[in-house]
Amino acid sequence: MKGAPRSEQFDDVYFSAQDGFAETLHVFLDGNDLPERWAGKERFVIAETGFGTGLNFLAAWSLFEATTAPNQKLDFISFEKFPLDREEIELHLQPWKREFPELLATLLKKYPLLVPGFHRAALSERVSLTLVFDDVNKAVAQLETPVDAWFLDGFKPSTNPDMWSATVFENMARLSKEGTTFATFTAAGEVRRGLGTAGFDVRKVPGFGTKRDMLTGTFKGLDQEGLNQGAGK
Ligand SMILES: C[S@@+](CC[C@H](N)C(=O)[O-])C[C@H]1O[C@@H](n2cnc3c(N)ncnc32)[C@H](O)[C@@H]1O
Numbered sequence: 001m002k003g004a005p006r007s008e009q010f011d012d013v014y015f016s017a018q019d020g021f022a023e024t025l026h027v028f029l030d031g032n033d034l035p036e037r038w039a040g041k042e043r044f045v046i047a048e049t050g051f052g053t054g055l056n057f058l059a060a061w062s063l064f065e066a067t068t069a070p071n072q073k074l075d076f077i078s079f080e081k082f083p084l085d086r087e088e089i090e091l092h093l094q095p096w097k098r099e100f101p102e103l104l105a106t107l108l109k110k111y112p113l114l115v116p117g118f119h120r121a122a123l124s125e126r127v128s129l130t131l132v133f134d135d136v137n138k139a140v141a142q143l144e145t146p147v148d149a150w151f152l153d154g155f156k157p158s159t160n161p162d163m164w165s166a167t168v169f170e171n172m173a174r175l176s177k178e179g180t181t182f183a184t185f186t187a188a189g190e191v192r193r194g195l196g197t198a199g200f201d202v203r204k205v206p207g208f209g210t211k212r213d214m215l216t217g218t219f220k221g222l223d224q225e226g227l228n229q230g231a232g233k
Pocket residue numbers: 013014015049050051052053054055056057079080081082083134135136137153154155160162163
């Protein structure tokens with residue numbers, strides 16, 4: 001059993017206390033059908049709500065290195081309102097440092113100062129990380145990059161409703177294209193409905209560990225009456 005850092009403010013853990021890395025693989029990577037979805041694409045963009053320790057990012061980067069060709073690039077964008085500092089990240093990721101020793105060292109080296117705003121860093125020739133230290137509701141409206149996959153990881157909706165707002169879902173729709181996917185650890189009804197209203201085809205699938213369900217889905221868009229194109233198909 002591995003422990004997990006916890007937020008008192010939101011009464012939730014940053015990742016599963018059972019095994020955070022296995023949770024990331026199940027929820028966010030398998031949930032977005034990776035690596036299949038980035039196969040053959042020259043550029044793939046992932047956007048995440050809640051960078052936290054960077055565990056999801058490191059797992060995605062590691063999988064990208066293992067499964068892509070030299071001409072492929074990954075752009076990872078993550079929103080974080082309450083950034084951890086470098087020492088906290090290093091401490092919390094100790095249990096998995098053998099999974100990606102060099103990638104973790106590079107992340108720690110390039111991790112920005114905790115100053116609000118957009119911070120973009122080239123972590124390798126093929127992988128860039130844009131950390132946005134701000135409230136996602138404010139910052140997501142400033143993003144203009146089309147997104148291929150969303151990782152929704154912002155503490156549970158019951159204690160952190162801000163992370164699951166109509167503003168977030170509407171901007172997700174604005175930045176998504178046909179085939180864009182999302183995955184999240186929660187199966188809360190308001191998240192299911194919010195993403196459906198924004199134009200995502202939402203599926204309830206088995207969750208990780210003790211969580212019975214989670215959500216995944218694909219962007220279908222809205223028709224002229226504002227109805228979900230994927231609903232009922
Ligand atoms: C469950 S943790 C994310 C775990 C992370 N993905 C990882 O790999 O460690 C949720 C994160 O969302 C951040 N957060 C909470 N409310 C936010 C908001 N309104 N805007 C941006 N980030 C927020 C928290 O500070 C926390 O780091």
